[in-house]
Amino acid sequence: DGGITQSPKYLFRKEGQNVTLSCEQNLNHDAMYWYRQDPGQGLRLIYYSQIVNDFQKGDIAEGYSVSREKKESFPLTVTSAQKNPTAFYLCASRRQGGEKLFFGSGTQLSVL
């Protein structure tokens, strides 16, 4: 079955540590997105990528980094510069010319 796989489901970060959230899709979609959900704040855009080897900052990119070396993969690194990383992280994808975003099941990141 085609879809978007996010791993791990739960992740814990120690102070000063970088962690990487995985997002893989087998939908052959060109565009991929990372959102962060905090209680009462909806979904906020971190980074997005329209094509391989290209990505743009979203509204809250500080403290995060991404790469898009392969069409099917868009990993998100939460760096030690992100002072409030506890949130639910969602990855999404969209086919070229399409209007809908398809979402993965999310990763809950917490700070130890």
Next chain:
Amino acid sequence: DQQVKQNSPSLSVQEGRISILNCDYTNSMFDYFLWYKKYPAEGPTFLISISSIKDKNEDGRFTVFLNKSAKHLSLHIVPSQPGDSAVYFCAASLTSGTYKYIFGTGTRLKVLA
């Protein structure tokens, strides 16, 4: 600056009645609008969408209305069912150019049996 707003954090409706969820936006350049349903600890699932060239789109029990002059859209669910209880997000996008999707803060719908 919040470009997409859902001013009602929660809504309770009796089973079988109509649920109306509202969304306002500020950027007149948005050309596509979507509604998503979300359960806790899961990813949002697509419900229904509408292009800015239309004012209504219907899919089964779900209808979305768009009022461009008021920069307002609404989602109607008729009849409401207990399984509709979830958080609903509206989203707006610019499908030419950046293809950014901006989401509202969500409305928690509770359908009472």
